[in-house]
Amino acid sequence: MPSSRCLLRLPHPPSSLLAAPIAPHTSTSLRHAAPFSASASQCMPAPAKKKGVTFGGPPARGTKALRIKKTVRQSTARPPAPGERRALRKRIVLSNTNALEVAGLxxxxxxxxxxxxxxxxxxxxxxxxxxxxxxxxxxxxxxxxxxxxxxxxxxxxxxxxxxxxxxxxxxxxxxxxxxxxxxxxxxxxxxxxxxxxxxxxxxxxxxxxxxxxxxxxxxxxxxxxxxxxxxxxxxxxxxxxxxxxxxxxxxxxxxxxxxxxxxxxxxxxxxxxxxxxxxxxxxxxxxxxxxxxxxxxxxxxxxxxxxxxxxxxxxxxxxxxxxxxxxxxxxxxxxxxxxxxxxxxxxxxxxxxxxxxxxxxxxxxxxxxxxxxxxxxxxxxxxxxxxxxxxxxxxxxxxxxxxxxxxxxxxxxxxxxxxKGLSREEARGVMEYYAASGMLRNTVTEGFVSEKWSLAGQGIVGELERAAVRLRV
Amino acid sequence: MPPRIDFFAASRPLTYRPKALNCPRRAQQVFKTLPASCRGFANSHDLPIAEGAEGPNTDTLPHVSEEAAAINEITGKGGPEIEQGTPVQEVVKGDKEAEKNLPKVMQQDMKASKPSGVRSYHTSARRLQDATLITQPSQALSQPGVKFGLPDLPMPRSANLHHRYDPAVEQVTNLMMRHGKLSVAQRNMSLILTHLRTASPPTINPLRPLLPGAPPPSHLPLNPILYLTLAIDSVAPLMRIRSQRGAAGGGVALQIPVPLGLRQRRRTAVQWILDAATKRRNRGSGKGMFAQRVAEELVSVVEGKSSVWEKRGGVHKMGVGARANLKFGQRR
The missing domain is CATH 3.40.50.300 (P-loop containing nucleotide triphosphate hydrolases)
Structure with missing residues (x-):
């Protein structure tokens, strides 16, 4: 059985593995047998090139070779121009056309x-x-x-x-x-x-x-x-x-x-x-x-x-x-x-x-x-x-x-x-504006205002906006 | 033993009827006439008319029993009960010939069920009426002595701490979460909803009909949660395909369609949408880019451009092809 035989016979260890533990104990004569040594005598001979198989080129006529196509994904989309992504991040939008016009503003x-x-x-x-x-x-x-x-x-x-x-x-x-x-x-x-x-x-x-x-x-x-x-x-x-x-x-x-x-x-x-x-x-x-x-x-x-x-x-x-x-x-x-x-x-x-x-x-x-x-x-x-x-x-x-x-x-x-935070009256005013703009879908009642006011750290206006308009859970 | 009469046995292998998609709670609000205090910003007469509200599959024939009930309502006869199955005893009631053929147990039951006492009515059928009466004493209790007033019953779902957020939003947030970072997912959810509400209203593709009864596209940005729910529910598959190994013989798996529940359907749809969103290309840079891609994908789902529709179509096609396999595992 070929597969079991493979397990029984260990492959020949490369010279560098053997040389490594020996080097500290032996004399200087062996020190130059480092992996990067240029001396021809101590180095393993370079592996002989196999005939018939050439890497990179097509196989010779009559031989079969496994061909694996490299999957290089070519994106057709235009890459973003320099500064374009930053501009998108820093863009300031001052209007939402979906929001309702507030009557009487x-x-x-x-x-x-x-x-x-x-x-x-x-x-x-x-x-x-x-x-x-x-x-x-x-x-x-x-x-x-x-x-x-x-x-x-x-x-x-x-x-x-x-x-x-x-x-x-x-x-x-x-x-x-x-x-x-x-x-x-x-x-x-x-x-x-x-x-x-x-x-x-x-x-x-x-x-x-x-x-x-x-x-x-x-x-x-x-x-x-x-x-x-x-x-x-x-x-x-x-x-x-x-x-x-x-x-x-x-x-x-x-x-x-x-x-x-x-x-x-x-x-x-x-x-x-x-x-x-x-x-x-x-x-x-x-x-x-x-x-x-x-x-x-x-x-x-x-x-x-x-x-x-x-x-x-x-x-x-x-x-x-x-x-x-x-x-x-x-x-x-x-x-x-x-x-x-x-x-x-x-x-x-x-x-x-x-x-x-x-x-x-x-x-x-x-x-x-x-x-x-x-x-x-x-x-x-x-x-x-x-x-x-x-x-x-x-x-x-x-x-x-x-x-x-x-x-x-x-x-x-x-x-x-x-x-500090807004007062409740101020909070109510701004929340009514949110509701009139269609951004807040609740009825602005006393209870609702005080709930959000309390959740927003007693009327911290940014938190009030987060809780009421931004739908931040 | 006489054979059991089973009226539904015939229809069982033929049709399978998944649980109807519950119209989202907020969706219903669009059609109700809201009090003026709720929406002091738009008048009912200038509401835009829904385009393509009726899709190709929206006006299908009703079920046989529903049709019979409708006809009997017109003619004035008592038709079949649609809400629950009609008991066999009621169907054959008055028909002497059929009563004779009833099982013995039923015949005995019919004889015994005649009230023998003073009361000429059953007491067992009054449970439903009693349930409606429960609210009566709560009105009486809202007298002085109750400090904060009584809550309106039935309590809304959001009154419970664990159900305070919209179920669809919560499910999508949890599905977006990676490495247990719920807060990041919540921020992304917020960004998605903000994008939906600031992007221009979608143009609906009539070839890709949304759920029947969907509001017109111009209403969607003002209700981003409905927008999200509509996109997900419209593209959610009705079934999944289960592969039963070895059932088809010769080592071939048998494809069996299995109906999905509401949450399962939404989950599948959300995962398809998230997959499609990750394959999209970033246009900007920074933290909110994933959220933006998901939001763009949701918009393209509503506009019928997304590749998710093809996935849904593929599953449905396979389900229709494999509908004969529904019988697998049933006793014959």
Whole structure:
């Protein structure tokens, strides 16, 4: 029986197997019998080529060979173009044509954002404001704009507070500095958006940093600015993009303003150049973007110009060391980046906006980096954000905690607005809007509202949306 | 022993009647006239008309006994009871000739069953009426002293903790789950339903009829759970093919069609849909891509473009071909 014979006779072991255990004990003469030895005497002879069988080619005439076809699946579909998949992921949809038009939905006006009687009602955002907000990237992907017929938002108690801050800053020509804190999904970014919307409606100049993370994670080009101590770093591509956003979003305001100051720029400027054209010049050429941004700022802070609204989302990212490296391979502090420094100077109150204005920043609770300054922080009873902790420390400084002095100075004396859940009346208002849009199929009763309100952590608005509209089990 | 009269024996090998698909609970809501507070957003007069609501197989003839009942209702005679089988005693009642041929047990029973006491009626048949009376005392109890009021009876299915979600949604979620990650599956389910509600309404292919009584396509995005249920139930097979080894002789397996229950049918359909979805190509990148592919597959099922319909057709064709094998294993 051939098969049993095969089992009885072991095959001859290869030489390398035998050589391996022997090598450590034997003399140096055998050491060179390593597998990679080039000496012909110790090596096994190469196996003789079998006649008749050639690998890769067709079998010779008269011989049979097993042919296995390689199954290489050729996909006929066009592969996605570079950036196409990302664009799909980052796409912002502001309308759902399946949703029902809400009868009696009114557009937001200057008064409705300041009026306390409007609290708990949903107002639509006017078309022009929506365009501007879209340009400054105030809408985020994860927010629920794509579920409803048109962008609309709830007027909540804090909206009115922010509206008043903006109105007062305009009247008294002062600079208001506000930081928005609060639990995750409690509506900080949307409140920032409402502030931006109010500023657009008032004819302010709006400057928005939609994601502070983009400034500091080292994804855009940077270069030192000569003659600055400590050395500052300009991010030219980012600045060019920012200038293009400013010119598009504020076109109606900036196109009516002309240059009045003198600037030393690398190229001559037309005499009656409007400010939106100035921005476009910078947007077109990243090399001169930073000087042009400075020139624009000089124009905007000159007397007789409109107030300015500066906003930044994800504040914690600019309150730490950035991912950029200085020439001495030490990390650059985020405040040494020129754009961040520009924002922080106004947030800290070091500089004032001459024509009045608001500097507003929102904290992100879902994307917040760890701060080394807080590693030894004592256990906290209430969950409070990093910023609140910093702010509390200003009053009762713990000498054993290593704090970032620049950060502490930057946040000295800012107004903190802590967002909590919606009240039941506000929750009812927003749920009635959901139902009127056809996105919520239940009857909005007192019991139903309080059930969802409780499930949403006492009215955390993002959770309310998840429970009521997103059908998230 | 006299032969037993079996009226249904003749029909047993011929037809097999699977359990009727329950129209989903939410599907019925579409047709009911809802109170205005429920849907303060659309008027009944501008509801779109269903296109192709009647498919080729929707108006088949009713069952023989149903037809007889309908005719007798028109003519005014008491026809056969459709809800339950008619007892033989009632069928032959009054017919002296037939009564003589009844089994002895039945004859004795008929004699004995005449009420001999004061009451001229049976008490045994009153169980159903008693059941309906149960709600009466609960009304009386909803007087002061009940702190939170009494619940409406019968309690809805969702009142139970374990049945609070829609059964179809729950089943699909569980079938999507991999490695025990229920939360991921739930997120995917949420994304699927969001996609169904934001995608444009499907265009129905008349060659691939959906369940009879389906709402018009323009209503589907506003009710994504119904959309999902409709897609799954429409493409769900009525049967599976069981291969009985060695029954056909010569080592050949005998193909025997076996009717499936509602959950079994849905399970098969969902697995086909998930298989088809995994073979689709990703268009974007990120976490929600699988959910998007499943959602696109569901839409293509409703539009009649999906390859799942061919799978269903194949199973049904094989079932029809093998219907003679239904007799296998029965006593002759």
């Amino acid at each position: 009114r557009d937001a006006t200057l008064d409705s954002l300041v009026d306390e009687a409007m609290v708990g009602k949903v107002v639509g955002l006017p078309g022009q404001v929506v365009d501007s907000l879209r340009v400054v990237e105030a809408f985020k992907v994860h927010q629920g704009w794509g579920l409803f017929r048109r962008p609309a938002c709830l007027v909540r108690k804090e909206t009115v507070e922010i509206g008043r801050v903006v109105a007062e800053a305009e009247e008294q020509k002062t600079t208001r500095r506000v930081v928005l804190c609060g639990e995750r999904n409690s509506g900080k970014s949307v409140l920032l958006l409402q502030g931006l919307a109010g500023a657009f409606m008032r004819g302010w100049v709006v400057l928005n940093f939609p994601e502070a993370k983009d400034l500091t994670i080292g994804h855009t080009a940077y270069s030192p600015i000569p003659n600055t101590t400590p050395t500052q770093y300009a991010q030219r591509t980012y600045t060019a993009n920012l200038l293009s956003q400013i010119s598009k979003a504020n076109a109606s305001v900036l196109s009516a303003l002309q240059i009045t100051q003198s600037h030393d720029l690398p190229m001559p400027l037309q005499r009656n150049l409007t400010l939106d054209r100035l921005c476009e010049l910078g947007a077109r050429d990243p090399d001169i973007a930073w000087p042009i941004f400075q020139a624009l700022w000089k124009e905007l802070t000159a007397p007789g110009r409109p107030p300015v609204f500066m906003a930044l989302d994800g504040l914690a990212h600019v309150m730490r060391l950035s991912a950029y490296l200085a020439p001495d391979t030490k990390p650059i502090h985020a405040h040494d980046l020129a754009l961040v420094n520009h924002f922080v100077e106004y947030l800290s109150g070091q500089k004032q906006l001459g024509n009045g204005g608001v500097v507003m920043a929102a904290v992100s609770e879902s994307n917040q980096p760890r701060t080394p300054a807080l590693e030894h922080a004592p256990r906290r009873k209430q969950p409070e954000s990093f910023l609140e902790h910093q702010l509390r420390q200003l009053k009762h400084w713990n000498p054993y905690v290593k704090g970032d002095e620049r950060v502490i100075k930057a946040l000295d004396g800012v107004e903190v607005l802590r967002l």
